Amino acid sequence: MEFEPKNCWEVFKSKKHVSAMDRLADQYIDFLSRCKTERETVDWIVKRAEGSGFRPGFSSAGFMKVHKGKSLIMVRKGKKPLAEGLRILGAHADTPRLDLKQRPLYEECRVSLAKTHYYGGIRKHQWLARPLALHGVIVKTDGTRINVCIGEDQLDPVLTIADLLPHLAYRQIEKKLSEAFEAEKLNVILGHVPELSAKDKEKKSARHNVLKILKQRFGIIEEDLYSAELQAVPAGPARYVGLDKGLIGGYGHDDRVCTFTGFEAFLKQDSPEYTQVLLIWDKEEIGSEGSSGAKSLFMEYSIEDIIDAWEPDTRIRTVFENTRAVSADVHAAMDPDYQDVHEKLNASLLGYGPVFCKFTGHRGKVGANDAHAEYVGWLRGILNKAGIPWQMAETGKVDLGGGGTVAKFLAVYGMDIIDFGPGVLGMHSPFEICSKADVYATLLAYEQFLKN
Structure with a gap:
């Protein structure tokens, strides 16, 4: 019964x-x-x-x-x-994920970053201080579609979002969780090395070097990012969880x-x-x-x-x-x-x-x-x-x-x-x-x- x-x-x-x-x-x-x-x-x-x-x-x-x-x-x-x-x-x-903005690239403190706009219901703090990969497509003006996948191959670098160290987080921890982590600070780190070969001092930047790398790897220019769908997602494979492998995490x-x-x-x-x-x-x-x-x-x-x-x-x-x-x-x-x-x-x-x-x-x-x-x-x-x-x-x-x-x-x-x-x-x-x-x-x- x-x-x-x-x-x-x-x-x-x-x-x-x-x-x-x-x-x-x-x-x-x-x-x-x-x-x-x-x-x-x-x-x-x-x-x-x-x-x-x-x-x-x-x-x-x-x-x-x-x-x-x-x-x-x-x-x-x-x-x-x-x-x-x-x-x-x-x-x-x-x-749920982090979408790169239409014009994402910028540089601060000698670090090249990408602005994001989160997609779906995320808890923002969960996306900090973890390896991220970049997946998506870039479409050029002639209709050519370029598939992008960076950070999944073992030889690839990964991306990440830096978190605030606890020594300087006293004000942050006093805030409500909904206010402590700002969406506009979910910025993905793309690079750090300036383009050392550039003759123009203004182009000796990590941001410009990132553009150069994208040009070499995918044949794109910055304007092509306007017609792109690029997503920052967790890097790495799904895994069994638990000593008995009864659960799947990913x-x-x-x-x-x-x-x-x-x-x-x-x-x-x-x-x-x-x-x-x-x-x-x-x-x-x-x-x-x-x-x-x-x-x-x-x-x-x-x-x-x-x-x-x-x-x-x-x-x-x-x-x-x-x-x-x-x-x-x-x-x-x-x-x-x-x-x-x-x-x-x-x-x-x-x-x-x-x-x-x-x-x-x-x-x-x-x-x-x-x-x-x-x-x-x-x-x-x-x-x-x-x-x-x-x-x-x-x-x-x-x-x-x-x-x-x-x-x-x-x-x-x-x-x-x-x-x-x-x-x-x-x-x-x-x-x-x-x-x-x-x-x-x-x-x-x-x-x-x-x-x-």
Whole structure:
């Protein structure tokens, strides 16, 4: 009669499951280490998808379409007509970071630096005094696109943001945390050596030498930085955490763990009953704005193209009203050191499977999608039948917690949708932590959702 969430380690203790879990974890660590921007993530997916036979073009049974290099849709045609609805799994590939400003380069105190503007909800102090890498693209006036990745190779230098030494931080430590670390002081150190070969004294600067290095390595001039998207992100690979290697630490679990498991689950499908859709969005961390976010009409236009190619007499509203969807996004697992911000009866634990979050929003469910009871019951049924552990939780105590996902932007079409993904510790930090067992359980859960 009573309900207790099941521990994944106990459910998946057979050699078969343990071996599969370990293989998946290794693959995920490699993916997380390689893909630190939304563009890199989409490029990685495209290469894998092409190897599995997915091509552009809405006339085929399995196709994909990339939008602005940052969002992506993949579709596999089902046996049932589109009018009976789709199975949509949507995740986002963007992650909190530091974007270089449009005109970033300057020099102070004989040090060359770059101005940044933080992207998404970060805790500023977490980005100080740590190795950073520079990822992104630079587009020249002739349309040439130059990919940038500095700080990941062992022979590469890394970048960083200097922190204030404790001997001089007495005033700083007396301030509120929200005021102690200023956004305009999140300036990335680029260089220190002046251009010693310059004849002009004004050009004998570390800033000018940085420009010279960029010119030699990428063939760009300073003006090219105006048409660039460069992101300072944590340098180095994802790693196993803990003596037992049960946890995975790295940058970008939110939300690349759902992107990865959702994509892997999608690839495993074959001849589904319902047409399956995988959506990877950009801009979730800043409210899903812009032409590549979930607020855009990219999904709607793509589904219209599907209908025109496969069932031109079907109305799009009929398709959406009968669709069942998952907003594949991570959840805040209960932190051992900060349990007081959680309401324990409705909190999630690492290692107990992916988390249903019936509603997000904040204080009084403002800005939330609130999944219907009928839909929650259906999802419980398919996971229980498959023997996959799951749990349900809220994001912290009422009036203390809050957040948003893409769910409400799909809910406006009348489809059933709920947030569902693994728990994470240290969410939005440069080094987030998730459970290896939860990654495995999430993959299995997404498989069941797509094929049921």
